[in-house]
Amino acid sequence: MRQTLVAGNWKLNGSIDDIQTLVKGILDGMSGANGKAVAVCPPYVYIPMVSELLKGSEVGLGAQDVSEQSSGAFTGEVSPEMLKEIGCQYAIVGHSERRSIYGELDTDTANKYKAAMDSGLTPILCVGELLEERESGDTENVVARQLDAVIDAVGVEGLAAGVIAYEPVWAIGTGKTASPEQAQDVHAFIRNKVAQLDTVVAEKVQILYGGSVNGGNAAELFAMEDIDGGLIGGASLTSEAFLAICTA
Ligand code: 13P
Secondary structure: OOOOEEEEEOOOOOOHHHHHHHHHHHHHHHHHHOOOEEEEEOOHHHHHHHHHHHOOOOOEEEEOOOOOOOOOOOOOOOOHHHHHHOOOOEEEEOOHHHHHHHOOOHHHHHHHHHHHHHOOOEEEEEEOOOHHHHHOOOHHHHHHHHHHHHHHHHHHHHHOOOEEEEOOHHHOOOOOOOOHHHHHHHHHHHHHHHHHHOHHHHHHOEEEEEOOOOOOOHHHHHOOOOOOEEEEOHHHOOHHHHHHHHOO
16 A cells, blocks of 8 residues: 655745744644645755754655755755755655756756665656647657656666656646546556566555645545645645645
């Protein structure tokens, strides 16, 4: 049985005040999460503060990105070791916004995945197709290519050290959620692809869905066989909206 994971990706949002209120609200309402694992991914600068606020709680902590480098002359980068030291368990890699806005390539994502994994973080690998790729029937090819880059870097066993998040780009921040069946189809494709290489890893790896998840659609999505939770953007920015998903 795979545990359900609900992770909030706060993206470029918040302030000290907002985030203190948000974290307190989440901690106050956590008792309803019945068995689900919950994590939050603040902007880098707030990670130490959130780490303090979360001390003694069950809520996990992650970063939204991570450097493939450990140290050295890499201006603006934050290493996996630094994230570990400050209390992170997770690092998101290959989010579609990193790929589309910042030009991150499949190989960059794969290198970040490997660096995160090697330092003992759990990478959350985002994959997903653009609207035009879906419309031209390329969803599976795109997701396979994104996965293959990571498998080439860390082997299929490496996938067991991370979490996969299927985030169709057309569903991110648009209010247009993939239907439970559309999402399940891609999740099953991912799991079958992994199973062709290693059935044990395929059975074990958590595959989250992301893209306009909210309190109204989470239960239906999470009920699908191969959907093991969600990566939540907009609805992770207030404790009410986030808890509605955690308790779904
Ligand atoms: P939304 O939930 O705002 O659609 O964002 C999803 C996402 O990108 C999470 O990483």
